[in-house]
Amino acid sequence: MSLEIKVPTVGESITEVTLSQWLKQDGDYVEMDENIAELESDKATFELPAEKAGILRIIAQEGDTLEIGAVVCTIEEGGAPAGDAKPAAVASEEKTAAPAANSAADENPDSYAAGTASPAAAKILREKGIDPTSIKGTGKEGRITKEDAEKAQVVAKVAAPVKEAPKAEAPVAVAGARNERREKMTSLRKTIAKRLVAVKNETAMLTTFNEVNMQPIMDLRAKYKDSFKEKHGVGLGFMSFFTKAVTTALKEWPAVNARIEENELVYSDFADISIAVSAPKGLVVPVLRNAESMSLHEIEKGIGALAVKARDNKLTIDEMTGGTFTITNGGVFGSMMSTPIINAPQSAILGMHNIIQRPIAENGQVVIRPMMYIALSYDHRIIDGRESVSFLVRVKQLLEDPARLLLEV
Numbered sequence: 001m002s003l004e005i006k007v008p009t010v011g012e013s014i015t016e017v018t019l020s021q022w023l024k025q026d027g028d029y030v031e032m033d034e035n036i037a038e039l040e041s042d043k044a045t046f047e048l049p050a051e052k053a054g055i056l057r058i059i060a061q062e063g064d065t066l067e068i069g070a071v072v073c074t075i076e077e078g079g080a081p082a083g084d085a086k087p088a089a090v091a092s093e094e095k096t097a098a099p100a101a102n103s104a105a106d107e108n109p110d111s112y113a114a115g116t117a118s119p120a121a122a123k124i125l126r127e128k129g130i131d132p133t134s135i136k137g138t139g140k141e142g143r144i145t146k147e148d149a150e151k152a153q154v155v156a157k158v159a160a161p162v163k164e165a166p167k168a169e170a171p172v173a174v175a176g177a178r179n180e181r182r183e184k185m186t187s188l189r190k191t192i193a194k195r196l197v198a199v200k201n202e203t204a205m206l207t208t209f210n211e212v213n214m215q216p217i218m219d220l221r222a223k224y225k226d227s228f229k230e231k232h233g234v235g236l237g238f239m240s241f242f243t244k245a246v247t248t249a250l251k252e253w254p255a256v257n258a259r260i261e262e263n264e265l266v267y268s269d270f271a272d273i274s275i276a277v278s279a280p281k282g283l284v285v286p287v288l289r290n291a292e293s294m295s296l297h298e299i300e301k302g303i304g305a306l307a308v309k310a311r312d313n314k315l316t317i318d319e320m321t322g323g324t325f326t327i328t329n330g331g332v333f334g335s336m337m338s339t340p341i342i343n344a345p346q347s348a349i350l351g352m353h354n355i356i357q358r359p360i361a362e363n364g365q366v367v368i369r370p371m372m373y374i375a376l377s378y379d380h381r382i383i384d385g386r387e388s389v390s391f392l393v394r395v396k397q398l399l400e401d402p403a404r405l406l407l408e409v
Helices: 088-096 099-107 119-128 146-159 187-202 215-232 238-252 296-311 385-400 403-407
Strands: 003-006 016-022 035-040 045-049 054-058 065-067 071-076 205-213 259-261 264-266 273-275 277-279 282-284 325-329 348-362 365-379
Touching: 035 071, 119 146, 187 282, 205 385, 215 296, 215 365, 215 385, 238 273, 238 296, 238 325, 238 348, 238 385, 238 403, 273 296, 277 296, 348 385, 365 385, 385 403
Parallel strands: 273 325, 325 348
Antiparallel strands: 003 071, 016 035, 016 065, 035 045, 054 071, 205 365, 259 264, 277 282, 348 365
């Protein structure tokens, strides 16, 4: 009797997923709860576990778009391959055999157990493609133990001839070539496209700009970065200062932290900051919860952990939903100025840009300072011009005088 494995419900708003990768092959024996495939939704990538042990029969193929509840594969009744488990009759004989018989087996190297791999050893040999008959077992009655398999693995690795990679022929450039290629859009990319178009069409989006003298923060980082890292185990970056400045300004201008739900304005007295991160499969915005109550080192650790999970495609749906305000840093890619698009249903997003040495007037003198343009895109249906400009000016003040962040003045 076979069991159908279906696409599970992964979120209220998610109606379909893409089968991005099979972790097992058709016909493989799988254990219960062993991950067999990776599914990609419009928000995150998650793994599909086997609901019983047995033989995997693949139905859906990599790249297929599947609705929630669609059958991905089936698992048929079946035991592990030879070497992974003992036949019931053999196990029974071992339990009921007389001591004299056991003694005879110990003396006889040609016992039925000789050359039989334990489950752990069989797994290692199967994964490395090593023939069990080429190994002399050191276990009871000549059984191949896990240690035997590991030693054989090392020997096989050392003895394997080094294969030289075939030299790729350099492609011959053809003058005037007009080649094209097509790739299917991933679920994440399709969702990003839909959401960005919807924001442009459904919000009254405007952008206001300002510039920040980054010298005070750079001086502070240079002075304390070593002791900060030694004490907290994390580097002191710019993002923690910006996050702290934003959460402080949001308390003073709560409309920037609000959103529209039907005919109501929803104001949040907390700041869940979405941090835009470039992941292998596209832009994602994991959320730093209650950032308003975090210290600089807590913010740095939180952002670092989310960034690692984003790069490894390990973010959960909960970690990517529910933010109240977004910060995006195009400066890491060299952007000098841009107008970031609001991350709906939020009402505003702050864009950071690259730091450039520019001449500015300071106390009647022309001096060179590391300057950064910052941009606030906002929904004019919620936020008025006075609020948006005042919010950005407040962020600028806090960044140019970092002591304000600590003294909250």
